[in-house]
Amino acid sequence: MTEVKVRPFECWDDFKKYRMEYYKNYLEAKEKGGIRWAGSAWAFDPVPAGLGEDVYPLTGEPYGATCAFFRDFSYRALEAIERKGVARDLCGYMRNYWGSIVLDKYLLADGTEVEPFPKPDFNFTIHICCTHAKWYHYAAELEGGVPTYAVDISVGPGYLLDDKKIEYVVRQLEDAIQWMEKVTGREYDDELLIKAVENEAKSMTLWAKICKLNQATPAPMEEKSMFSFYVLTLLKRSDEKVVKLYEKLYKEVESRVKRGIGALTYEQFRFVTDNPPPWPFLKVYRYLEQTYGAVSVGSIYTFGLGGAWKCMDEKGEKWVWEPAPTPEEVGYEIHDRRSALWWTAMFNLKYRASWQHEYSHRIRKLETYQMIKDWKVDAIIMHLNRGCELWNMSTLEVRDYLVKQGVPVATYEGNMADPREFDEARTFNVIDSFMQSLGVEKLA
Amino acid sequence: MGENVENLPEIRQFKEWFEKRHEYAKKWKEKTGGKVVGYYCTYVPEEILYAAGILPVRILGSHEPESITRPYLHDMYCPFCHDTLAQGLQGRYNYLDGVTIAQSCLHMRQSYFSFADRVENIEWSYYLPFPHGVNNPYAADYAKHEFEKFKAAVEEWTGTTISDKDLEEAIQVYNKNRELMMKVFEFRKAEDPKITGLHAMYMVVSSQVVDKAEHNEVLESLVEKLPETESDREVGTRFMLIGSEDYDEELFKLIEYGMNYPATFVFEENCTGSRYFWGTVEDADDKLMALAKRYVYRVPCPAKDWARGDFFGRRRFQFIEKVIREWNVEAVIIAQMKFCDPHELDIPSLRDMLDKMGVPHLHLELDLTQPVGQFRTRVEALIESMGEEDLYI
Numbered sequence: 145m146t147e148v149k150v151r152p153f154e155c156w157d158d159f160k161k162y163r164m165e166y167y168k169n170y171l172e173a174k175e176k177g178g179i180r181w182a183g184s185a186w187a188f189d190p191v192p193a194g195l196g197e198d199v200y201p202l203t204g205e206p207y208g209a210t211c212a213f214f215r216d217f218s219y220r221a222l223e224a225i226e227r228k229g230v231a232r233d234l235c236g237y238m239r240n241y242w243g244s245i246v247l248d249k250y251l252l253a254d255g256t257e258v259e260p261f262p263k264p265d266f267n268f269t270i271h272i273c274c275t276h277a278k279w280y281h282y283a284a285e286l287e288g289g290v291p292t293y294a295v296d297i298s299v300g301p302g303y304l305l306d307d308k309k310i311e312y313v314v315r316q317l318e319d320a321i322q323w324m325e326k327v328t329g330r331e332y333d334d335e336l337l338i339k340a341v342e343n344e345a346k347s348m349t350l351w352a353k354i355c356k357l358n359q360a361t362p363a364p365m366e367e368k369s370m371f372s373f374y375v376l377t378l379l380k381r382s383d384e385k386v387v388k389l390y391e392k393l394y395k396e397v398e399s400r401v402k403r404g405i406g407a408l409t410y411e412q413f414r415f416v417t418d419n420p421p422p423w424p425f426l427k428v429y430r431y432l433e434q435t436y437g438a439v440s441v442g443s444i445y446t447f448g449l450g451g452a453w454k455c456m457d458e459k460g461e462k463w464v465w466e467p468a469p470t471p472e473e474v475g476y477e478i479h480d481r482r483s484a485l486w487w488t489a490m491f492n493l494k495y496r497a498s499w500q501h502e503y504s505h506r507i508r509k510l511e512t513y514q515m516i517k518d519w520k521v522d523a524i525i526m527h528l529n530r531g532c533e534l535w536n537m538s539t540l541e542v543r544d545y546l547v548k549q550g551v552p553v554a555t556y557e558g559n560m561a562d563p564r565e566f567d568e569a570r571t572f573n574v575i576d577s578f579m580q581s582l583g584v585e586k587l588a
Numbered sequence: 589m590g591e592n593v594e595n596l597p598e599i600r601q602f603k604e605w606f607e608k609r610h611e612y613a614k615k616w617k618e619k620t621g622g623k624v625v626g627y628y629c630t631y632v633p634e635e636i637l638y639a640a641g642i643l644p645v646r647i648l649g650s651h652e653p654e655s656i657t658r659p660y661l662h663d664m665y666c667p668f669c670h671d672t673l674a675q676g677l678q679g680r681y682n683y684l685d686g687v688t689i690a691q692s693c694l695h696m697r698q699s700y701f702s703f704a705d706r707v708e709n710i711e712w713s714y715y716l717p718f719p720h721g722v723n724n725p726y727a728a729d730y731a732k733h734e735f736e737k738f739k740a741a742v743e744e745w746t747g748t749t750i751s752d753k754d755l756e757e758a759i760q761v762y763n764k765n766r767e768l769m770m771k772v773f774e775f776r777k778a779e780d781p782k783i784t785g786l787h788a789m790y791m792v793v794s795s796q797v798v799d800k801a802e803h804n805e806v807l808e809s810l811v812e813k814l815p816e817t818e819s820d821r822e823v824g825t826r827f828m829l830i831g832s833e834d835y836d837e838e839l840f841k842l843i844e845y846g847m848n849y850p851a852t853f854v855f856e857e858n859c860t861g862s863r864y865f866w867g868t869v870e871d872a873d874d875k876l877m878a879l880a881k882r883y884v885y886r887v888p889c890p891a892k893d894w895a896r897g898d899f900f901g902r903r904r905f906q907f908i909e910k911v912i913r914e915w916n917v918e919a920v921i922i923a924q925m926k927f928c929d930p931h932e933l934d935i936p937s938l939r940d941m942l943d944k945m946g947v948p949h950l951h952l953e954l955d956l957t958q959p960v961g962q963f964r965t966r967v968e969a970l971i972e973s974m975g976e977e978d979l980y981i
Contacts, residue, residue, distance in 0.1 A: 229939060231932040233664055271720050274693050277894040278933040281902075284895065285937060292895045296721025298691055299730070309717075312730040316721070503715065505701050530664050533929055537698050540660050541705075 145437070148362045148406035155392045159372050162389060164253045166200075166379050167210075171250060171262050173200040179328055180262060182283070183269035184276045185378035185450070186496075188295065190340030190488050191317055192268055193382050194332045195324055202264065204279060206378050207251070208237025211244060212423040212561035214255040221247055222562060236531030236561025238279045245286045266327050267292040268320065272502055273534035291327040293320050301503045302494035303456040313489040314482070321481070334481045340382035341484040345470045345491055347381035348452035350390035352467035355447045357397045359519050362406030364397050367417065367440035368429040369407070377450020412437035413584050416515055418542070419527040419535045420445055420560035428571060432525075436579050437587050441519045444511055445535065448497030455500045456507060463507070463514040468495035505538035509545040516551055523552035523582065525575070531559035554578035590816040598810035599787050605794035605803075606835075609645065612798055614683045616643050623685040623746065628672070628700045630796075630859045631690035631718045631889070633735055633879050635869070638800065639750045639758035640742050646796035647672045647681065647703070651836050651957055654678075660702045661695075666927045667956040668833055669699035676707035686712035686745070688738075690883075691720070693891045693930055712745045714738060722884045723896045723903065731880035739876065755875040765800045766865040768807040773862065775814050776854045777915050782814050784821075785829060785853025786840035793835045793860050824850025825971050828917040830857045830908060830938070831954075832925035838958050839923065847964055849971045854915045857908055858923075863887050866907075890930035902934065905941055912947055919974060920949040921967070948974050 173180045178198035185203035192199050212218045221243025226232060228246060230239060244250065248260045267290055271277035277294035284290040295316045299309040325332050351374060358365050365373075373393060376386045400406075415432075417440050422428065432438040447453070452468035471478055471487055478484045493499065501508035516524060526543060529536050539555075546553050556574045559565035579586075593599065605612055613624050625637055626647040634644040649671025656677050657670045675681055687710050689700040697715075704713035716738050719727040739750055769792065775782040783791075791810075795803045827843065834856070843851050856862055867886045872878040893902045911917065920942055924931040935951065942949045950970045952963055 229936045231935070233927050234929060234932055271894065274891055274929040275933065277720075278890075278930070281895045282933065282937060294721065294894055294896060296719055296724060296727070298717060298720045300715075300717035308730065308733040312719070312726055312733075315726045316724055319724075503697075503717075505698065506705075528662060533664065533694050533927075536662050536664070537694050538701075540658075540662060541698075541702060544659060 145410050145412055148409055148411055149404060150407070150409050151400070151405050153369065154396055155389065156372070158389055158392065159376065162376060162385065163372070163379065167252045170200045170202045171252070171258060173198070173262075179330070180264045182264040182267050183280060186272065186276070187269045188317060188488055188492070189380060190337060190344045190382040190484070191320055192324060193340035194321065194334060194337035195328055195330050196333065197336070201380055203378055204241045205237045206375050208240040208561050209420070209423045210253060211240035211251055212236065212563065214251060215424045215563045217249075217251055217255070217257065218424065218561070218563055222564070232562075233530065235275045235279070235533070236559050238275060240561055241279070242283060242286060245283060263287050264290055266290060266324065268324070269294045270297045271295070272298050272499060275534070293323055295320060297493065297499070299493060301456060301500045301507060303458055303460045305490070305494050310486060310489050310493065313493065314485045317485045317489065318481070334484070337481060338478050338484045339384070341478055341488045342471065343384055343387050344382045344488060345452065346387045347377055347390055348450060348495070349467045349470050350387065350394055351377050352447070352451040352453050354390065354394050354397050355442055355451055356465070356467065357401055358441045360401040361414075361520065362404065362408070362411045363414065363439050363441045364400035364405060364407060366407035366429065366433060367442055367446055368426055370442060370446050371421070371426070374446045374450055381450060408433055408437055408439050410437035410587055411439050413523075413579075414439055414441055414519070414521040415523045415525055416441060416519060416521050417443040417525050417527060418445060418512065418539065419443075419529040420532060421527065422558040422566050423560055424563040425558070425566050425568060425571070428575070431572060432575060435586050436584050438579070438584070440525070441521060442515070444497065444501070444508070444515060447515070448511075451497055452491065452495040453497045455495060455497055456510070463510040465514055465518050501538060502534065505541040508538040509542050512542050513546065513549060513551070516546070523554065523578075525578070526553060526555045527560075528555050528557040529560050530557065530565050531561045552578070552582055590818045591813065593783055593787065593817040593819050596810065596813060596817065598806050598813070599783070599790065601806050602787070602790035602794040605798050606790045609648070609794075609797040610680055610683070613643060613645055616799060617683055624683055625686040625688055625712075626681055626684045628687070628689035628696050629692040630864045631692060631883055632688055632716065633690070633738065633883055635755060635758040635762050635879055636735065636739050636742055636750065638761065639754040640746050640748050642742070642746065643799060646793075647675070647687070648793070648797070648835060649956070650675060650680070651838070653956060660706070661698060664927050665695045665698065666925045667954070668925050669695040671956055673699045673702050676703045681707060682709050684709060686710060686714070688714040688716060690716045690718035692718070692889060693928070695927070714741050719884065720892050721896065722888050722892045723894065728877065728880045728884045731884050732877045735876045735880055752875055759869045759875065759879070761800045761804065763868040764804050765795055765807065766868050768804060768811055769795065769865045771811050772807070772814065773855065779823070780818065781823065781826075781852055781854045782817060782819070784840070784844045785827070785856060786837065786844055788853070788856060789835055789837075789840055789860060792856075792864055796860075796864065821845070822850035823852045825852070825974065826854045826916055826918045827851055828855045828857065828912060828915065828920045829853050829861065829923055830920055831923040832858060832928045832931055833860045834858055834923050834954060835860045836954065836958060838960055839954070839963070842960050842964055843921070843967055847968055849968055851967070851971065854917060855911050857887070857911065859889060863889065890934045893934070902937070904934075905938065908938075909941070909945065912945065917947065919970060920947055922949060922951045923954050924951065926953050926955050
């Protein structure tokens, strides 16, 4: 077995620092006279950016994942919201978020608990699955009334996109701007919007380019580290600082590939995953790495959640894992509010990979299979995730399809954000049995 | 003395259509040579299918235990989507030529695609991206756009042209059906509500699986007869049923006919009840826009009912509040399909609203089969708690 050179990421601390400051900035926004808004990580984050340079978001899914990672806090948050009569099978991220409001405690990235939970000036989200708009609707009720606006984006997959569908979303965004001016009392700055839209495109395509570098053998990144990188596309991708961080990461990963620096000292098995991981039990990844030299090179989740990809071809027959074009690359000039909103609507609807397979397992089968081929992996380990009905949609149909294509598939059941719904010993047993069945030996 | 409502041939006809829905569709097909399309959600604009000479039938389950859907649908997906797919896999929908869905919840979406791909007799399928944001002013315009494409797809598949006249006729048939069922529901405001929830369920669900023109004839006759009918059962507690699709006879029979205390459903706020037919298509030159407006502005499914901007309420809750007052509802049963996220997301707020209105309520979780004994105890306990002051008189 060939030994691979391994190095810590030079920009690791920069990413950690950004995330730490992100939660702190939201907390302290009012002290600086700034604006707080909360919403899904999929919300059109360039749009509130036009309200000023002191506008700080709190995106719910990463916040819910952070809560789940700190299990003790998560137990309390989940139980607090269940006492309000909320069902246990609802979105795990959302229940942690709601529970945090009910506890009136806010969690910083390092697990520090702060009181009270900082109330946003407004909620701004999208709605694509059954949850997002209703998440913030109820959060607003729990917080005693927060103005809330949700943009309906459920117009179908990108390869079937047409002008009318884009227009439907753009008109809602135009209204949203007027609404934001009304609820904040601020005048909207289109120049800030234009810059934010450009940054969003850069962040999302840069992340896609970084993921593509992981096709190399040895893989320069393992997925557990990628979780700390990809999340910036979900925190504030329209922030220029995020663009700079991704530019830095791209250069570093590119250099690692050139120099043959890998993620693991011994890479004897490559696999991909599909769903959000069980955040309180990321040790699953370390177990695979340390016991079997098995590296997860990514997932449709990590790549697709905030990455911009070409996605389905025009005929809807093939998935293309190539980074999406930026406005500059296609010669699209963003010069005013309308052109900015049109671009951000089109770009997300067409190129945000994770929005495509919402609509059909037919898309997700092709997406997953193409990833398995392009990233040259030996298998897929699928998380039957009880914490997200959206990401769990199609998983069994995809499993069936991949098995028929001859791809080894293992599944384990869990919950991305509810530590009570994960059987650690059973999961490790599944992994051991799977590896044994494939003849993958444990590292000496 | 009027005729006993239980003996009315119209009610018996609805029951027969409900129970023998597959036989009906097969006979219809033999008789007309037309196509039958199954639909997965009540946001499908059936009028477009009907205008093309197609019989739209709602895909329903059988409430029988099954285990054949587990390889395709996760356990945490609702029993309804498992049950409906199971019917297809078992060949019970072997007469369908096509299947369609108007974008609704994720569970049904997955069930629809598995049905479309795995049920062998399906030759045509169509996913209609119906807007979720029915509270925004652009939804109808967008829905019309999608209806245009749906209509074109139906025309291409069937080789027909759907004219405005065809659409107009279909709308008239459907509107008549809606108006008649609303009239029947109006009778339920009375002290003697004339029909039970079980009867209403037979009426509404049968309308989802038979030719509406035929259904209208029976409905007209029922509307004529109802004022003169009576029931030999005691009305008891006036319940409203709120929640997920519910066509399980067991539940209605238990609550209305099988408890120690009398009780009657006077209104069903679900998509096998009022949500299906409430609200007609307005007369307009632009037929597709008129249709789009009806479907967008109907009483929304919880999957589509959320705040937007300065509008902070839920349209469905406003409707529920109105019904409680006008139908003299004494208590509410929230019957939610297990794992149904859209309903689960509304229930805490709904319960708060009912508490504020002073309306007692009970939350039951529906599964493929129902724990009847447990439900009986819980519903009886609710009724007892409503009358607890009497214990001390």
